[in-house]
Amino acid sequence: MQVFNAFMKIMKKKVVISVMYLWVFAIIGIAIAFSDGGTALFEQNSLRICVFDEDNTPESRALCDFLDKDNELVTLENDRDIILDALYYDRVNYVLTIKKGYAEKLAAGNTDDLFESMKMHDSYSTVYMGQILNEYAGTVSAFIAGGNDVVTSVGKAADVLSQDAEVNTASFGEEDNAVLSGNASLFFRYLPYIILGTVMSTLCPVLLKLGKKDIRFRTNCSGLSPGSYMVQLFAASTVFITAVWLVFMVIGAIINGGMYSGTAWLAVLNSFIYTLFSAAMTVFVVSFEPSNLVLTILTQIFTLSTSFLCGIFIQQEFLGDSVLAAARFMPTYWYVRVNRMLAGEEPFDSSLAVTSLLIETAFAAAFAVLAVLVRRAWYGRASAVTA
Amino acid sequence: MKNTVVKAENIIKRYGDLVALDHFSLEISEGEIFGLLGPNGSGKTTTINCILSLLSFDKGSIEIFGKPMTPTSYDIKKNIGVIMQNVAVFDELTVYENIDYFCGLYITDKAQRKQYVDEAVEFVGLEDFLRFRPKKLSGGLLRRLNIACGIAHKPKLIILDEPTVAVDPQSRNRILEGIEELNRNGATVIYTSHYMEEVEQICTRIAIMDKGKKIAEGTKDELKRMIRNTETVTIEILGLEDRIKDRISTLPHVYSTEYDGTKLTVGCSGGKHNLVRILGVLQENDLSFGRVYSELPTLNDVFLEITGKALRDKED
Ligand SMILES: Nc1ncnc2c1ncn2[C@@H]1O[C@H](COP(=O)(O)OP(=O)(O)OP(=O)(O)O)[C@@H](O)[C@H]1O
Ligand SMILES: [Mg+2]
Numbered sequence A: 001m002q003v004f005n006a007f008m009k010i011m012k013k014k015v016v017i018s019v020m021y022l023w024v025f026a027i028i029g030i031a032i033a034f035s036d037g038g039t040a041l042f043e044q045n046s047l048r049i050c051v052f053d054e055d056n057t058p059e060s061r062a063l064c065d066f067l068d069k070d071n072e073l074v075t076l077e078n079d080r081d082i083i084l085d086a087l088y089y090d091r092v093n094y095v096l097t098i099k100k101g102y103a104e105k106l107a108a109g110n111t112d113d114l115f116e117s118m119k120m121h122d123s124y125s126t127v128y129m130g131q132i133l134n135e136y137a138g139t140v141s142a143f144i145a146g147g148n149d150v151v152t153s154v155g156k157a158a159d160v161l162s163q164d165a166e167v168n169t170a171s172f173g174e175e176d177n178a179v180l181s182g183n184a185s186l187f188f189r190y191l192p193y194i195i196l197g198t199v200m201s202t203l204c205p206v207l208l209k210l211g212k213k214d215i216r217f218r219t220n221c222s223g224l225s226p227g228s229y230m231v232q233l234f235a236a237s238t239v240f241i242t243a244v245w246l247v248f249m250v251i252g253a254i255i256n257g258g259m260y261s262g263t264a265w266l267a268v269l270n271s272f273i274y275t276l277f278s279a280a281m282t283v284f285v286v287s288f289e290p291s292n293l294v295l296t297i298l299t300q301i302f303t304l305s306t307s308f309l310c311g312i313f314i315q316q317e318f319l320g321d322s323v324l325a326a327a328r329f330m331p332t333y334w335y336v337r338v339n340r341m342l343a344g345e346e347p348f349d350s351s352l353a354v355t356s357l358l359i360e361t362a363f364a365a366a367f368a369v370l371a372v373l374v375r376r377a378w379y380g381r382a383s384a385v386t387a
Numbered sequence B: 001m002k003n004t005v006v007k008a009e010n011i012i013k014r015y016g017d018l019v020a021l022d023h024f025s026l027e028i029s030e031g032e033i034f035g036l037l038g039p040n041g042s043g044k045t046t047t048i049n050c051i052l053s054l055l056s057f058d059k060g061s062i063e064i065f066g067k068p069m070t071p072t073s074y075d076i077k078k079n080i081g082v083i084m085q086n087v088a089v090f091d092e093l094t095v096y097e098n099i100d101y102f103c104g105l106y107i108t109d110k111a112q113r114k115q116y117v118d119e120a121v122e123f124v125g126l127e128d129f130l131r132f133r134p135k136k137l138s139g140g141l142l143r144r145l146n147i148a149c150g151i152a153h154k155p156k157l158i159i160l161d162e163p164t165v166a167v168d169p170q171s172r173n174r175i176l177e178g179i180e181e182l183n184r185n186g187a188t189v190i191y192t193s194h195y196m197e198e199v200e201q202i203c204t205r206i207a208i209m210d211k212g213k214k215i216a217e218g219t220k221d222e223l224k225r226m227i228r229n230t231e232t233v234t235i236e237i238l239g240l241e242d243r244i245k246d247r248i249s250t251l252p253h254v255y256s257t258e259y260d261g262t263k264l265t266v267g268c269s270g271g272k273h274n275l276v277r278i279l280g281v282l283q284e285n286d287l288s289f290g291r292v293y294s295e296l297p298t299l300n301d302v303f304l305e306i307t308g309k310a311l312r313d314k315e316d
Helices: A002-033 A058-070 A080-088 A102-107 A124-145 A150-170 A182-211 A213-221 A226-256 A262-286 A292-309 A321-327 A331-342 A350-381 B044-051 B095-104 B110-124 B139-151 B169-184 B196-202 B220-225 B242-249 B274-284 B299-307
Strands: A048-053 A072-074 A094-098 A115-119 B004-015 B018-029 B033-037 B059-064 B080-083 B157-161 B188-193 B205-210 B213-218 B231-236 B254-259 B263-268 B292-295
Touching: A002 A182, A002 A226, A002 B095, A048 A058, A058 A072, A058 A094, A058 A102, A058 A124, A058 A150, A080 A094, A080 A115, A094 A124, A102 A124, A102 A150, A115 A124, A124 A150, A182 A213, A182 A226, A182 A262, A182 A292, A182 A331, A213 B080, A226 A262, A262 A292, A262 A331, A262 A350, A292 A321, A292 A331, A321 A331, A331 A350, B004 B044, B004 B188, B018 B044, B018 B059, B018 B188, B018 B205, B018 B213, B033 B044, B033 B169, B033 B196, B044 B059, B044 B157, B044 B188, B080 B139, B095 B110, B095 B139, B110 B139, B110 B169, B139 B157, B139 B169, B157 B169, B169 B188, B169 B196, B188 B196, B196 B299, B205 B220, B205 B299, B213 B220, B213 B299, B220 B299, B231 B274, B242 B254, B242 B263, B242 B274, B263 B274, B274 B292
Parallel strands: A048 A072, A048 A094, B033 B188, B033 B205, B080 B157, B157 B188
Antiparallel strands: A094 A115, B004 B018, B004 B059, B205 B213, B231 B263, B231 B292, B254 B263
């Protein structure tokens, strides 16, 4: 039990790192939980906007109407001090000046330098507002260039942009065939990121420590057989990853607002298989004996790239076809597919679910086998007898 | 005749094109402190690793306690304690936990292990540091921890690979005394070093290595008798004429004279009154001289005479 105990003692020290990952995750989780079905986080907040229309044409007034739909328009005296005061005391969030010549420029297809704006600080909403204005101007001038008259273009642009916003928030959770609550499906969507991060950033250093050349030599000098050594290491790793996984399942159940039922258990199974994959990936990385720095970088690259490419940070429907084609070669993609079906974002297809789970399992097995092969090659090269 | 503990015969070990051990043989009897002396890169660590079956070798055979040594000879391994050249401990574990871990690889009985660990702690004098982590220990204390981890299970054969590298003289003496004590308590010791003073101080028998070959073996007196040098006389003197230097080199027992402008070095073999005779020549010629010293041969002289180069750099 020496190796097992040492594993656990070292793990206790490393767990601080995984706690860090957990904190990040907990904060995301809380933000989701408080944001009503997970949609609010992605919606544009309504702003208090003050517009000074220096152009005063039908086009500029159309823009005011467009802004009025989702925001509150406020009127202020056009005096620098008063405006600054209002911004400071949050009576207004965004002050927009539509410059003279706005309509002419749009008609000429020129969208540069149409506006001036003032805001207190860059929040998500104010930055977003800037983007909306650009997008609006660009769309209007595109419709004008397409041969529409100004009034039609303005109307069409407003339509297009508000549709866009609806699409952005459409597919979160509320469908009838969802077996996980909106919050829980979001939690499970982010889970691969956090599991891979936690397992790699804690298990890797511990395994590396125990397998460090000098320590390995010392261990190999002792009466302990490599068989017994591996068994203890395997047992300890299993206990650890199971514990990590269980913690997340409990959190998931809490977020789901009750125990999983029916097909929702598929999410639990899905995450367990993904945990196994994470462990296999860890063992694979460890077999190259990377330095701490390389390890940190690798962990970041793996967790972030899979998260961005496979539909965790960005929903799969917003990813390009080529990205999705590439993502198919990562188990995370298949994890997300299963999760999407459970969240009602895709019709449920039991054979696709089974296939996805099998593909994830195959990835786990493949990395475990690769790890063994790399280890053999590695020690073979160093001409050591014992591994 | 005492039992043979380690017997290595004609070991050849190659790293690619480099022949790290070249027909290397060794026989160590029970109760010895056997010194393996050689400059950096001469193959000491490689020898140790081969003896322990940590490395495979190309040719030759190794027996320990009269049985062939293989990677799976756990009954043999149980009776060996190893202290590697590099400190091998867990930074995350305390001093006590580290010793307990390595001792536990040999001793499974908890009560006995606790007693052994306590004894090892006392032996290396780390009682006050039990709850320290290795990073907080000074270099000397760290080496002592490294030693404690290797000897806590009371092995019959203890192998130490340069355990005193980068250790201050005081700690070094403590470590050397400890090794002698372990030996008095019945352990056979293999000790590698490139510090000839240490090896001379504690080893009962010494093998000198160079480039993977054993170039000499014996007790330190036997080794010194192998060479003609018995005494080296050094005299600080300015403006020595060649005529007088030649005169000195014709004195009985003198086999070499060297002069570098400030210092005259005279190698003598045999004879009792070499210093008096040399100084006599200088006085006859009314020459004044500075400091004078006479040294008995060291293992460095042995190495120097056999290989034509110094064992290690002077400042080392
Ligand atoms: N893994 C290896 N691969 C290739 N060459 C090696 C390897 N290990 C050692 N050598 C070479 O073998 C030779 C003997 O090395 P070894 O470590 O046994 O010397 P040493 O006497 O212990 O030296 P030191 O006093 O520096 O510890 C050296 O030339 C070294 O460069
Ligand atoms: Mg060495």
